[in-house]
Amino acid sequence: MKQVSTKSEDSASVAEPPPPPAPRRGGRTYEEIEAVNSKQRKVKLAVGTVGLVVSLYVVVTVFQALALFADDIPRLLQGVIAVIAGVGGAALLFYFINMVVEGFPRRFSEGVIPYAFLLPAMLLIGVMLIYPTVQTINFSFADADSEVYVGLQNYIDVFQDPDFQESIFNNILWLIIVPAVTVVIGVVVAVLADNLSTNGEKISKSFIFVPMAISFVGAAAIWSLIYQYDPPGDTQTGLLNAIWVGLGNLVGASVEPVAWLSVSTFSLNDILLMVIVIWLQAGFSMILLSSAIKGVPEETIEAARIDGANEFQIFRQVVIPQIRGTMITVFITVLIMVLKIFDIVYVTTNGRDGTNVIANLFFQEIFRTGDNGIASAIVVILLIAVMPVLIYQVRHFRREETER
């Protein structure tokens, strides 16, 4: 460190003949610099702490005021205030946290800075995700008002409830059908699109992809026009019934229109709801798989072709193994989504005619009975169902990290 000060003197003396360089720092000893630094640190520590407290106070007050006077402030203005206070507040928060940490002795500060950067995000995750999840598990062993522990009673009740059994069955049905079909459609569309001209590929992919932007509720509205039922004798305004009755007339049989979403035979109504979700998700599947297929090296395909393999064999034995990773990613993403499928069932049938699923049952339980114990137990079962996927995800992540 001493070298630094002598060096600066050296350079100052070398630069002597021409007019002296701007402010001269030379002449200070190491101790003097240290003293100045420690003084600066103390200032930083003080200003940072004050700034942190003040900015926290201001942000909290602004948001409290927003909540209190919500009805008197125009809605858009509320949004603007929230963005400014939220983003500005977060920026100030980080700025002052950083200042405080820099005010600590250097060695200590290096160790603390990472936690300062992590603190706000981890606090949010702790309060919004970890604490409530642990509490839910806790509640699942307590009574309706979460006051007395009742052991496993909630779980016993839940498993004996025919609604729950039906929901579990339906969830499993969703799990078996939707992820697999979505992956298959994704592969098929990706392969077919790959055989089109460049423009044809771009346009056709956009068509398949558009539903990705549409909400489940929007999709339910769209498909309600297809599954629409009108009494026999009326003109059928639903597309599916129009085709159904029209085909019947064509072969000369008198076919009754069907109230599609009420038909629980062979879980037909469940499957019709699944069609909506597959329609929504196919674009996602296609985009990921398409880029995977384009990543398959041409040489491997060429080699197989020289060996005399036909196109189908090439696809099955050369292409598929190389896109397996992406297929699993898509499969798991859709699987997780399907496991907690709620919106589509809630807005179409609300679980009537044997279409209930766990997430919808949970929602009904919160509002219908307000029983925290039962509702929590249902969610914990959902949580347990996710565990294998969770473990797979973590392992997969670990593997990728070591390969990095």
Next chain:
Amino acid sequence: MSANTEGGRKRSWFSILTMTFLCLLWTVPTLGLLVSSFRPRIDIERNGWWTALFNFFDTTWTTSNYSNVLTQKDMAGSFVNSIVVAVPATILPIMFAAFAAYAFTFMSFRGKDVLFVLIVALMVVPIQAAFVPLLTLLGPDGLDINGEYLAVWILHTGFGMPLAIYTIRNYMSTLPRTVIESAKIDGATHFQTFWRLIVPMSVPVLAAFAILQFLWVWNDLLIALLFLGSGDKSTVIVNLASLLGTQGQGAELLTAGAFISMLVPLLVFFGLQRYFVRGLTAGAVKG
């Protein structure tokens, strides 16, 4: 049955026909909604939307469904609500997550691996697991902000955090480390390095995640329904969900309402498709 096209690609008729068919299949439902939304109530009940399309010039077209749903069902108010909910709920998580992602990428500290594995795990946890305690925490016996925008902003920020951190960190770890090292040698603090170097370099992933989060918040039903309700603060999606239950009188408004709810996502989608695709590919898993 294949011939080479300009780009040396093989064109097969089978592919062309099947893809055309699939594209039709994927478009017809939305087309039906669009056509229906411009038809008067009497016509909707009299015949299917395709009848109007085949007799395009003999059909009465009207925009009254749109004006009615905007005023009678206050879809206009809901539209404002959705914007007020979605914009802060998109920007806030990015802000917090970017700092955390920086720490996970460029700093070393005790417990780093454990914390990050926790984040990977939390991405998969269904958000329903948090609802019962949160209803109490944000309800009248707790912070008493249930039913306010504030509640939904906080919730979306919290729930979006794991995926945001994960996605942004994955991108940041591809940035050249030498840049950070040289900034350190020049005496830049972490705060300066973050703002002046890393944030500008991370714009692609920040934009991609912003679009993903925005669409997710805009299209969300569950959180909006539970924590904002279906009163005068209802979002377009919650409003549309209640329209879906309408039978008879007013049922024709559903189609127009649905299209209004899809307007912003579709604009975002077509305007920023490149970023959207990148966001999808980057953070495939969302709990």
